[in-house]
Amino acid sequence: MKYASVPLNQNQNGWLKDDRLPTAYPVLIGDTEADWVVVGSGFAGISFARRLATHAPHLKIIVVDAACAAESSSARNSGFIIGLPHNIGSSTAELKKAQSYRDLLQAGIAQLATVIEQQGIDCEWENVGKYHCQVDTRSERVLKEYTDNLDVMNEPYHVLDQDALYQKLGSRFYHKGIYTPSAILVNPASLITGLAEHLPNNVSVYNHTPVMQIRPGKVAQVITPYGTIKTAKVMLATNALSRELAPVTSQQAAMATFASITAPLSAEQRQKLPEMSSWGLTPVNAIAGATLRYTQDHRFLIRQHVTPALNGRITAAQTYHATRLHQRIFNKIYPQLKDVPITRTWSGTISVTRNGAPVWGELKPGIYTAGGCNGAGVSKQTIAGTLLADYALGHDNPLIGAMLELGKANYLPPSPVLDVAIALSLMKERYLGRKEI
Ligand SMILES: Cc1cc2nc3c(=O)[nH]c(=O)nc-3n(C[C@H](O)[C@H](O)[C@H](O)COP(=O)(O)OP(=O)(O)OC[C@H]3O[C@@H](n4cnc5c(N)ncnc54)[C@H](O)[C@@H]3O)c2cc1C
Numbered sequence: 001m002k003y004a005s006v007p008l009n010q011n012q013n014g015w016l017k018d019d020r021l022p023t024a025y026p027v028l029i030g031d032t033e034a035d036w037v038v039v040g041s042g043f044a045g046i047s048f049a050r051r052l053a054t055h056a057p058h059l060k061i062i063v064v065d066a067a068c069a070a071e072s073s074s075a076r077n078s079g080f081i082i083g084l085p086h087n088i089g090s091s092t093a094e095l096k097k098a099q100s101y102r103d104l105l106q107a108g109i110a111q112l113a114t115v116i117e118q119q120g121i122d123c124e125w126e127n128v129g130k131y132h133c134q135v136d137t138r139s140e141r142v143l144k145e146y147t148d149n150l151d152v153m154n155e156p157y158h159v160l161d162q163d164a165l166y167q168k169l170g171s172r173f174y175h176k177g178i179y180t181p182s183a184i185l186v187n188p189a190s191l192i193t194g195l196a197e198h199l200p201n202n203v204s205v206y207n208h209t210p211v212m213q214i215r216p217g218k219v220a221q222v223i224t225p226y227g228t229i230k231t232a233k234v235m236l237a238t239n240a241l242s243r244e245l246a247p248v249t250s251q252q253a254a255m256a257t258f259a260s261i262t263a264p265l266s267a268e269q270r271q272k273l274p275e276m277s278s279w280g281l282t283p284v285n286a287i288a289g290a291t292l293r294y295t296q297d298h299r300f301l302i303r304q305h306v307t308p309a310l311n312g313r314i315t316a317a318q319t320y321h322a323t324r325l326h327q328r329i330f331n332k333i334y335p336q337l338k339d340v341p342i343t344r345t346w347s348g349t350i351s352v353t354r355n356g357a358p359v360w361g362e363l364k365p366g367i368y369t370a371g372g373c374n375g376a377g378v379s380k381q382t383i384a385g386t387l388l389a390d391y392a393l394g395h396d397n398p399l400i401g402a403m404l405e406l407g408k409a410n411y412l413p414p415s416p417v418l419d420v421a422i423a424l425s426l427m428k429e430r431y432l433g434r435k436e437i
Contacts, residue, residue, distance in 0.1 A: 002213075002244045003212045003213055003244060004210065004211060004212055004213065004238075004241065004242075004243075004244040004245050005241050005243075005244065005310075005311040005312050005313075006066035006067070006210045006241065006312060007066065007067070007071075007072075007073075007239075007241065007312035007313075007348075007349050008312060008313045008314070009071075009076070009256075009314045009319075009346060009347045009348065010314060010315050010316040010318075010319060011314070011316070011319040011344075011345055011346040011347055012344060012346060013070065013071065013075055013076050013189055013344075013346045014259070014260070014261040014301075014343070014344035014345070014346055015075060015076070015079070015187050015188055015189035015190070015261075016070060016075075016189050017187075017189075017190070020190070022068065022069065022070040022189075022193040022196075022197070023193070023196075023197050024068075024207065025068065025205040025206055025207040026206060026207070027206060027207065027208050027209050027226065028062075028064060028206040028209040028224050028226060028227045028229070029226045029227055030226070030227045031227050031228045031229070031230070032062070032227060032229050032230075033060070033229065033230045033231065034060045034061060034062040034229055034230075034231045035059040035060050035061065035231065035232055035233065036052060036059060036060075036061045036062070036231060036232070036233045036234070036235065037061075037062050037063075037064065037211075037220075037222045037229050037231045037233075037234045037235070038052075038061065038062070038063045038064070038234075038235045038237055039064055039065075039211045039222070039234065039235065039236050039237060039238050039245065040063075040065060040072070040236070040237030040238045040239065041063050041065040041068065041069040041072060041074075041192075041196050041205065041207075041237075042069070042072040042073060042074035042075075042192065042237060042239065042377075042381065043074045043192060043195075043377060043378060043381035043382045043385065044237035044239075044370040044371070044373075044377070044381040044382075044384055044385040044388075045063060045065075045235065045237030045385065046063070046069065046074075046192065046195045046196050046199070046237075046385070047111070047195075047381070047382045047383070047384075047385035047386045047389075048235050048237060048370065048385035048386065048388055048389050049061055049063050049199055049203050049235075049385075049389075050115070050195070050199055050200065050203075050386075051385070051386045051389035051390065052389040052392070052393065053199065053200035053201075053202045053203045054200055055389065055390075055393055055395060056393060057200065057201075057202050058202070059202060060202060060204075061202055061203045061204070062203075062204050062205075062206065062229060062231075063196075063199070063203060063204070063205045063206070064205075064206045064207075064209045064211060064222070064224060064229075065205075065206070065207050065208075065209065066208070066209070066210035066211070067207065067208060068196075068207040068208065069192045069193050069195075069196035070189055070192070070193050072192060072239075072348075073239060073348035073349050073350060073377070074188060074191075074192040074377070074378070074381070075188055075189035075192045075193065076188070076189075076259070076346055076347070076348035077188045077259075077348060077377070077378065078188075078259055078280070078291050078293060078301060078303045079185055079186045079187060079188040079191075079280075079293065079301075079378075080130060080183055080184075080185060080280055080282065080291070080376075080378070081108075081109055081112065081183065081184040081185075081186060081378045081379050082105060082130075082182075082183050082376055082378070082379060083102070083105050083106050083109055083182035083183055083184075083379065084102055084105065084150075084153075084155060084180060084182050084183075085098050085101045085102060085105070095152060095153075096405065097405055097406060097407070098149070098153065099153065100401075100402035100403075100405035100406060101402075101406060102153065103399065103402050104379075104380065104383045104384075104387075104399060104402050104403060104406075105379045105380060105383070106182075106379075107383050107386075107399055108378070108379030108380060108381075108382040108383035108386075109184060109379050111382055111383065111386060112191070112195075112378075112379070112382055113125075113184075115195060115198070116191070116194065116195075119194065119195075119198040121190070121191065121194030121195065121198065122190060122194070123186045123187050123188075123190040123191035123194055124185075124186055124187040124190065124295075124296055125184060125185075125186050125191075126184065126185045126186070126278060126296070127184055128183075128184075128185055128277075128278065128279060128280070129179060129180055129181035129182065129183050130179070130180060130183040130185075130279075130280040130281065130282060131160070131165070131168065131169070131177045131178070131179050131279065131280070131281040131282070132146060132177060132178045132179075132180065132281070132282050132283075132284065133165065133174040133176070133177035133178075133281055133282075133283060133284065134174065134175055134176050134177070134283075134284045134436070135173060135174055135175055135283075135289070135435055135436045135437070136175070136435035136436060137175055137176075138435070139284045139285070139433075139435075139436065140176070142284045142285070143176060143178060143284060146178060146284075147159070147178060150178075150180065155180065155182065156180070156181060157178050157179060157180045157181075158178070158179050159176065159177070159178055159179075160176070160177045160178070160179060161175075161176060162174065162175055162176070165177050166274065167274050168274075168276065168279060169276070169279065169281065169292075169294070170272075170273035170274055170276055170294075170334070171333045171334055173332065173333040174281075177281070183280065185278065185279075185280045185293065186378075188378065191378075206224075209224045209225070209226075209227075210224065210225065211223065211224055211238075211245060212224065212225065213244070213245070214234060214245050214246065214367070216364065216365075216366065216367060218232075218366075219231070219232065220232070220233070220234055220366055220367070222234060232366060233366045233367075233368065233392070234366065234367050234368070235368045235369065235370075235385075235388065235392075236363075236367065236368070236369040236371070237369070237370060237371075237381075237385065238371070239254070239349050239350070239351045239371060239373065240252045240253060240254035240255075240312075240349060240350070240351030240352070240371060241254055241311075241312050241349065242369060242371065246363050246364065246367050246369065250411060250412055250414065251353055251354075251359050251372065251408075251409035251410065251411060251412055252351045252352065252353050252359050252371050252372050252409060252412070253308070253310065253351070253352050253353075253412055253418060253422060254308075254309050254310050254311070254312050254349050254350075254351060254352075255306055255307065255308055255309055255349070255350050255351075255352050255375075255422070256306070256307055256308075256309035256312075256314050256318075256347045256348065256349055256350070257303060257304075257305060257306045257307075257347065257348065257350060257375070258303065258304065258305045258314075258318075258319070258322035258326070258345060258346065258347045259291075259301055259302065259303040259345070259346060259347075259348075260301070260302050260303075260322065260323060260326035260327075260330075260342045260344065260345040260346075261295075261299050261300070261301050261302075261342065261343060261344050262299050262300045262301075262302075262330065262340050262341065262342055262343060263299065263340060263341050263342075263343045264297050264298045264299050265298040265299070265337070265340060269337055269339070269340060270298060272336040272337060273336075273337075276294060278293070278294050278295055278296045279293070279294050280292070280293045281293070283433075283436055283437075284433075284436065285429060285432060285433030285436045286306075286375065287306050287426060287429035287430060287433060288429055288430045288432070288433025288434060288436050288437060289304070289433055289436035289437060290302050290303065290304040290326075290329050290333075290436075290437055291303035291304070292333070300330060300334070300340070302326040302329055302330055302342075304322075304325065304326060304329055304437065305321075305322050305325055305326075306350075306375075306426065307426075308419060308422045308423070308426075309347075309349055310415065310418075310419070312349045314347040318347070319345050319346070319347060320345075322345050322347070323342055323345040326342055326345060327341075327342050329437050330342070332437070350373060350374070350375045350377070351371050351372055351373050351374070352372075352374055352375065353372040353374060353409035353410065353412075354409065354410040354411075354412055355407070355409060355410045356374050357372065357406050357407040357408055357409045357410070358370070358371065358372035358373075358374075358380075358384060358403075358406055358409060359371040359372040359408075359409045360372070360384055360388065360403060360406075361388070361391065362391075362392070368388055368392055369388075370384040370385050370388045372409050383399070383403075384403065387399055387400050387403050
């Protein structure tokens with residue numbers, strides 16, 4: 001008998017604030033019943049539960065998580081809420097897909113903005129856009145493709161050379177960059193915990209309650225260690241880790257990526273930089289390059305290194321390796337700040353599909369999912385969860401068409417073929433982007 005894997009990160013999320021502990025929800029103990037069970041309390045699960053509960057206040061909805069919202073990838077990410085797709089492609093079909101994708105991302109942002117305002121969620125929301133930068137002059141082609149795409153989509157941007165980037169970022173490491181205004185920066189842990197704490201009254205949340213198995217049927221049984229939930233319907237918001245819960249989902253693979261945060265810069269250290277307010281930067285090669293942020297409280301975030309994590313597990317040794325890697329990268333980008341230490345490194349799971357399409361919809365009668373975030377899920381998983389609730393309830397929403405426009409994720413082979421394919425693909429990307437760090 002196969003039981004589900006749950007994420008295990010042997011490290012601590014650096015976004016959590018010591019003076020603001022997230023609400024502790026109980027463990028499910030004893031058997032119970034519900035109309036819907038949502039497994040996972042990241043952006044997909046929480047947005048799904050909110051929409052379902054708002055449309056159907058008579059339904060009894062239970063959200064269960066193997067850990068809690070504050071430990072999900074939704075709390076562990078770099079905090080970029082992107083409003084534009086990273087890659088577009090050149091055919092008319094790809095452009096149409098990119099336009100649908102943009103509509104979805106923008107709707108995700110709008111929804112998050114509405115809820116945080118209505119509920120007064122303090123998540124350091126900053127509408128500051130982002131930089132997309134290259135180090136190696138040979139990556140020029142990638143940046144040119146990006147600006148061509150922005151032109152086709154009528155999106156505003158401006159190009160910055162090395163000197164202009166220095167004035168914004170305090171580093172001469174980058175050769176060229178594109179600034180786009182369509183991105184928000186947040187503290188992701190404050191955002192997702194705030195969203196999870198403000199769900200409608202017909203939603204009950206249980207934490208530290210891993211779902212080990214789902215026995216499908218007219219009345220499905222959701223098996224957890226100390227209690228079983230009988231339910232008509234289940235939504236799997238488990239990111240990539242749903243293989244054992246619904247074996248039909250052989251379309252997504254779990255990978256992990258790492259982020260580190262430095263100590264806040266002292267006034268003296270800040271003298272070594274131009275006058276800067278907070279900013280965010282994504283690299284032209286997301287696998288090899290580093291995502292960077294300079295935060296409101298004068299710390300740097302470095303996100304780099306992607307590794308397979310098919311069971312969602314990352315060890316202390318892997319975390320330590322990432323810390324050393326991130327410190328080296330930081331010292332290379334900011335040689336003038338060699339005395340600034342990293343104070344925390346953490347990891348999180350992302351779900352990757354072969355063709356970049358999501359895994360979204362009804363997997364089999366009564367079992368729904370919104371997966372396949374492909375590494376960018378704050379706005380995407382928010383809207384994917386919301387639309388899935390509309391779809392499940394039969395509510396008309398024109399954006400469901402946009403969601404379907406993104407296509408279906410291709411089939412992935414099982415291990416060990418999958419492991420070899422992932423290793424080769426990572427090797428190729430690291431080689432192509434070897435000069436980006
Ligand atoms: C370091 C890092 C940086 C990133 N940066 C960005 C960024 O800047 N912008 C962006 O848009 N995206 C970013 N991402 C990706 C983004 O975090 C994810 O796409 C997003 O969080 C996925 O949301 P989700 O709700 O699908 O899954 P998750 O947030 O992973 O939530 C899934 C939940 O399911 C629970 N679960 C899993 N299995 C079980 C089970 N069997 N029983 C019960 N519960 C279970 C988990 O405990 C977890 O809480 C980043 C990811 C990482 C790791």
